[in-house]
Amino acid sequence: MSQGTWLRILLALAVTAIGLALGGAIALAGTQQSAAPRGETPPTLENHLTCITATRGAERRYQLAPHLLGAVSLTETGRWSVDHRASLAWPWTVMAEGKGRYLPSKNVAIAEVKRLQARGIENIDVGCLQINLRYHADAFDDLDAAFDPATNADYAAAFLAELKGNGGAWKDAVALYHSRDEARGSAYRQKVFDIWYGQRRHLLASAEGEVLSRATAVTHAALAHTHEAHAARNRVIEAARQANRVFLAQQRALIEARERAAFEARKAKVLADWAELKRQRASRKAGKS
Numbered sequence: 665m666s667q668g669t670w671l672r673i674l675l676a677l678a679v680t681a682i683g684l685a686l687g688g689a690i691a692l693a694g695t696q697q698s699a700a701p702r703g704e705t706p707p708t709l710e711n712h713l714t715c716i717t718a719t720r721g722a723e724r725r726y727q728l729a730p731h732l733l734g735a736v737s738l739t740e741t742g743r744w745s746v747d748h749r750a751s752l753a754w755p756w757t758v759m760a761e762g763k764g765r766y767l768p769s770k771n772v773a774i775a776e777v778k779r780l781q782a783r784g785i786e787n788i789d790v791g792c793l794q795i796n797l798r799y800h801a802d803a804f805d806d807l808d809a810a811f812d813p814a815t816n817a818d819y820a821a822a823f824l825a826e827l828k829g830n831g832g833a834w835k836d837a838v839a840l841y842h843s844r845d846e847a848r849g850s851a852y853r854q855k856v857f858d859i860w861y862g863q864r865r866h867l868l869a870s871a872e873g874e875v876l877s878r879a880t881a882v883t884h885a886a887l888a889h890t891h892e893a894h895a896a897r898n899r900v901i902e903a904a905r906q907a908n909r910v911f912l913a914q915q916r917a918l919i920e921a922r923e924r925a926a927f928e929a930r931k932a933k934v935l936a937d938w939a940e941l942k943r944q945r946a947s948r949k950a951g952k953s
Contacts, residue, residue, distance in 0.1 A: 705756075705768040707743045712752035715741070715792035718813035722821035729834055733793070733821055735860035736841065739852070740794040741766075742859070751859070755813045759789035774807045793820035 719733040734753075742751035743766065756773040758765040760780050767773040773790070777797070780788055786798040790810050795803055797810065803819045804810040820841075828837035838856050839849030 705754075705766050707745045707752035707754055707766075709745075709748060709752065711755055714755050714813050715753035715817070718755075718792060718817035719821075721814060722817035725818065726821040726825045728821055728825060728828075732834060732838070732856075732860055733817060733824065735856050736820065736824070736838065737792045737817075738859050739856045740789075741792060753792055755792045755816075756811065757789075757791065757794065759794055760785055760787065770808075770811045773811055777807055777810075791816035793817060795819055 715737045716734050719737050720731075722728070723730060723733050737753045738751050741754045741757040741764075743754060744750075745752045754766050756767040756770055758767060758773055758776050758780075765773075765776055767776055777788055777790060788797045789795065790797060790807075792813050793816050795810065795816060797803075800819070800823075804815065809815045824837050824841055827840045828834055830837075830840075835853055835857070839846075839853040842852035843849045
């Protein structure tokens with residue numbers, strides 16, 4: 665592959681710039697904890713691009729929001745690469761028994777799944793999008809298809825699109841992709857959206873495979889500083905609004921007190937006038953008799 669082609673591929677793909685990889689979480693309808701990186705095989709840019717290329721193609725075919733499926737893949741299988749200073753997806757990931765296994769090749773990953781199944785374990789997540797083989801038993805013809813990045817991504821994209829059609833919004837679809845439990849779904853959605861927004865800000869920067877340049881890191885720090893400045897300004901504005909609300913409440917209380925006092929004064933005058941009128945009538949009546 666020529667350097668120009670490689671550069672175009674790199675610039676076409678968005679990757680995360682957030683801190684440590686979030687690890688693999690159980691896919692689709694699973695209930696296990698997120699997979700913890702065990703470091704069996706160091707993450708590589710080549711294998712990362714295998715997943716991201718597959719997710720970009722599936723996003724286009726199923727009309728998903730750009731890079732959203734890639735963010736799901738990174739949430740499911742992403743691991744931090746010290747060399748590239750970014751989270752990289754891993755296509756040969758197997759999740760079972762609460763453990764993430766990052767295997768060196770497709771064949772080794774298939775062998776690991778067969779070993780787990782031979783032990784009677786059915787709750788297994790596989791591939792770039794960590795499709796659960798128990799909850800989605802009919803998703804693939806065989807394990808070879810399950811670990812094929814494009815096939816794995818196509819099934820995930822179709823499922824996510826279906827969820828979006830039912831739920832009406834990507835945020836709802838992403839939460840349901842992970843779990844129908846509201847708390848788990850919301851936490852997972854936050855992880856995915858954190859990565860998704862990171863992808864929009866940071867593109868692969870060079871043909872040599874440097875994911876985030878120093879300039880990007882500086883830009884990220886500047887954005888964080890700007891965000892904090894906006895947050896500080898918003899805190900000042902909110903404090904002023906709160907002070908204004910207190911002042912208005914005090915003014916309303918004073919006005920209400922004045923109105924009550926005026927009413928009581930008018931009431932007292934009316935009663936006094938009526939008493940005087942009754943006295944005068946009684947006096948006149950007494951004088952006639």
